[in-house]
Every structure is written in C-alpha cells, then in structure tokens.
Amino acid sequence: MSAGFPIVRRPTRPIQLGQLIVGDGAPVSVQSMTNTPTADMEGTLDQVRALASAGCEIVRVSVPDEDALRGFEALRKNVRLPLVADIHFDHKLAVGSLVAGADAVRINPGNIGASWKIREIVQAAKDKGASIRVGVNAGSLEKDILKAHGHPTPEALVHSALRSIQLLEDMNFFTIKISVKASDPLENVRAYRLLSEDVDYPLHLGVTEAGTVLSGSVRTAAALGLLLADGIGDTIRVSLSGDPLPEVHAGHELLRSLGLRSGARVVACPTCARAEIDVAGLAEEVEKRIRSIKAPLKIAIMGCPVNGPGEARESDVGIAGGKGTAVLFVRGKVKGKLKEEEAIDALIEEVEKLEREFERMA
Ligand code: SF4
Structure with missing residues (x-):
C-alpha cells in the first residue's frame, strides 16, 4: 500500500474462478487474452504457459466456432489457470465451454438472442459452479439502446449492462462480473463510476481497442489509474495490440504503481549528458529479471555521481554510474x-x- 495515498477498495461480492477470488477485497487480479487460433491447441497452450509464467492470473480464450470449442476442451485438460471462454452470438458454444470446464464465460447477453438461450447458459454455469462476465462493449450495443442514447455514451453502456444483469438476476443467477468498455479513457471512467453506484458485483476494468504497447498502456493507465485510485475495479486487462505478454507486464506495473500489488520496481534516472553508464539498457535488463520478485523493493539505476549516490542510497538496492564503473548500494x-x-x-x-529475507518474514 502506498504511504501517500491509501486506496480504499469499494466493497463487492466475491466470485471464484478456480482457486482465485475476484471481488470482496481480494487483490486486483491481472488478466489477458490469447490471440492464437483456439483450434490450435498446442499453440494456444504455449501462449497460456507463457502468460502464466509472466504472472497472468486469468486467461480469456475466444471460442468462435466448433473447432475452437474442441481446442478449448483440450486446453482445459492441460491448464490449471482460470480460463474464461469468450463467446459471441452462439449460446451453444457458451454451454459447450462451460461443460468443458470454463471457470467463466464472457458473454454480451445483447447478442446472444432469445432469453431461453441465456437460460441454458445460466443453467450450465449453475451446474458447473462457474460465473458469467457481462461484457458490454461500445462497439456492440443493442440497437434500441443505441437509438435511445444516440451514441454509445457511458450511460448507454451502463443501461445495457443493467439490462443484462436484470436478466441474469431474474434467473436467480448472481455470480456475475461486469465490464463496460469504451475506447475513450474518460468515457470509460464515467461508465465504470456510474455502474459502481448501481451494482456491487465485481468489475473487470479495461479500455477496449486501447492500441499499441506505448499508447495502449498509457491510455489504459490513465483510465484505470483514476478508477483504481477511487477503489473501483477487481480485475484488470490492459488490452494491447499484438503479443499478449506486455499486457501482463503493464497490468502488474500499473497495480504496483498504485500500491495495489507488492513487488519490486525500478526507478531509473532519465539520463543526460553526464550519464556514464547505459542506464536505459541496464534498467530494461533489471526489469526483466525482477518480474517474479514479491518483496516491495525500490531498485535505482542512476547514470552518474551527481544525483546517483543520493537516490541509490534511498533505495533498497541501487547502482550509480562512474566512468565504465558502477557503485553498488544496498x-x-x-x-x-x-x-x-x-x-x-x-x-x-x-x-x-532481500527477497529471501522477505519470504522468511512473510
Ligand atoms: S543521475 Fe546523473 S546522468 Fe542521470 S539524469 Fe541525473 S545528472 Fe544526469
């Protein structure tokens, strides 16, 4: 927890995905999504394993057709990490994924169709003790809601979410989490703030179509930083185009920045003409090698003897550059x-x- 700005989490109901609790004050979890074809079980399994070793705690997998469902069934047999099947349009794929052992399905009830189809999904989820994420997205709102609001406004997103939740509650189903994603960070913030006033279900935060690693991470951090600082959000995804591993790294970095996750962080000087070592290269290398460290350590990489020793001394471990040398501080x-x-x-x-010391004291 940050000493300067303690975050008070908003109370939410708990749901369980495998061994993981989401909501009810459980640590905010980091999730990502595979982008290999799900029918290619081996390729998807490799990616899930890479995500797991990067610290991903929930993996979502698209199940767009029967071949993908077979891939998902095979994947489930080989993966302990909580798996969420992402389903659009075809309720049979949601039921099939739940029967195969999905810990949750992500659906947008607005595009599943008749309520008997939703009821079949709900029944399968009840039978398997699984949960449902109502995933509302600005790009796929119901036509009548879009017409009523004119645009996919934050109010329209919340309207759609509340309608879907009502539908599930009417079927006595309450193990729900919700997302209302827009691509505009501030609209996102408004949607989640509005939603959190109306429901106490756990919320999955994310900015949809956020972009590439740099722009997507910054955009997501802007939106999710505001929400998480308000105590809103129980699980997050940093959606980035391309390889999903940076999503997990960015998610952990965001949570650590807000004091919502313990772990080591690297501070590095911005460098200037005085730098006497390769600060950026060294800092990147250190960041890669400390990802699994749980101790709340501050590690400083400083370029020269001007501010270097001062900052390095204020850190748990640090180096300050000299001419082709580095002074190590502990x-x-x-x-x-x-x-x-x-x-x-x-x-x-x-x-x-220091990590071993931390583990002994934990
Ligand atoms: S620590 Fe040294 S090299 Fe780094 S920004 Fe400060 S003065 Fe420049």
Whole structure:
C-alpha cells in the first residue's frame, strides 16, 4: 500500500474462478487474452504457459466456432489457470465451454438472442459452479439502446449492462462480473463510476481497442489509474495490440504503481549528458529479471555521481554510474565498486538476498 495515498477498495461480492477470488477485497487480479487460433491447441497452450509464467492470473480464450470449442476442451485438460471462454452470438458454444470446464464465460447477453438461450447458459454455469462476465462493449450495443442514447455514451453502456444483469438476476443467477468498455479513457471512467453506484458485483476494468504497447498502456493507465485510485475495479486487462505478454507486464506495473500489488520496481534516472553508464539498457535488463520478485523493493539505476549516490542510497538496492564503473548500494550503504558489465549480476544477487529475507518474514 502506498504511504501517500491509501486506496480504499469499494466493497463487492466475491466470485471464484478456480482457486482465485475476484471481488470482496481480494487483490486486483491481472488478466489477458490469447490471440492464437483456439483450434490450435498446442499453440494456444504455449501462449497460456507463457502468460502464466509472466504472472497472468486469468486467461480469456475466444471460442468462435466448433473447432475452437474442441481446442478449448483440450486446453482445459492441460491448464490449471482460470480460463474464461469468450463467446459471441452462439449460446451453444457458451454451454459447450462451460461443460468443458470454463471457470467463466464472457458473454454480451445483447447478442446472444432469445432469453431461453441465456437460460441454458445460466443453467450450465449453475451446474458447473462457474460465473458469467457481462461484457458490454461500445462497439456492440443493442440497437434500441443505441437509438435511445444516440451514441454509445457511458450511460448507454451502463443501461445495457443493467439490462443484462436484470436478466441474469431474474434467473436467480448472481455470480456475475461486469465490464463496460469504451475506447475513450474518460468515457470509460464515467461508465465504470456510474455502474459502481448501481451494482456491487465485481468489475473487470479495461479500455477496449486501447492500441499499441506505448499508447495502449498509457491510455489504459490513465483510465484505470483514476478508477483504481477511487477503489473501483477487481480485475484488470490492459488490452494491447499484438503479443499478449506486455499486457501482463503493464497490468502488474500499473497495480504496483498504485500500491495495489507488492513487488519490486525500478526507478531509473532519465539520463543526460553526464550519464556514464547505459542506464536505459541496464534498467530494461533489471526489469526483466525482477518480474517474479514479491518483496516491495525500490531498485535505482542512476547514470552518474551527481544525483546517483543520493537516490541509490534511498533505495533498497541501487547502482550509480562512474566512468565504465558502477557503485553498488544496498540499504544506504556502499557495497562495492564494480565494472559496468558486472553490475547487473551483482545487483540481482542483492535483490534475491532481500527477497529471501522477505519470504522468511512473510
Ligand atoms: S543521475 Fe546523473 S546522468 Fe542521470 S539524469 Fe541525473 S545528472 Fe544526469
């Protein structure tokens, strides 16, 4: 938890996906989505494993047709991580995914059709103890709602979500989480704020079609930062075009920045003409190597002796550059002067010692 701005989480009902709790104050979980063809079970399994080792806690998989459903069935047998089947239009694929062991299905009830079809999904979810995510998206609102609001406004997104929730509640189904995604960050914020006044179901936050790694991460951080700081949000996805692994890294970084997740973070000087070591290269390398560290450590990579030693001393572990050298600091004390090429291994060794200390005390 950040000392400067403690976040008070909004109370929500819990739902369970496998061993993972979402809502009710459980840590905000990070999720992502595969982009391999689901019918290609081997390729999808490889991607799910990569996501899991990056720290992904829930994986969503599209199930657009029968071949994909067969792929999903095979995947389920090989994956312990909570799996969410993403379904549009065809209720039979939702039922099939639940029978195959999906921990949840993501549907947009507005495009599933007749209420008997929704009822079949609900029954399958009840039978399997699974949950349903009502996933409303600005790009696929019901026609009558779009007509009533003129545009896919935040109010229109919430209108659609509340209608779907009512439908599920009328079928005595309450293990629900909800998303109302727009591509505009501020519309997103307004939609989730409005929704959180009306419901106490856990909320899945995300900005849809956010963009590439840089623009998508910034856009998502802008929207989700505001919401999470208000205590809104129980699970997040940073939607980025391309490889899903950066989604997971960005999600963890966002939560750590807000004090919602423990872990090590790297601070690095912006560099200037005084820099005497490759700060950016070293910082990137350190970021890659500390992803699994759970201890709340601050690691400083500083370019020169001007501000370097001061910042490095204020950190748990740090290096400050000299001419082809780096001074290593641990908890404020100089540990030694190293060659630049030896600095990272020595720094990581100290980080791992502190991690072991943290684990012993946990
Ligand atoms: S620490 Fe040194 S190199 Fe880095 S920005 Fe400050 S003065 Fe420049």
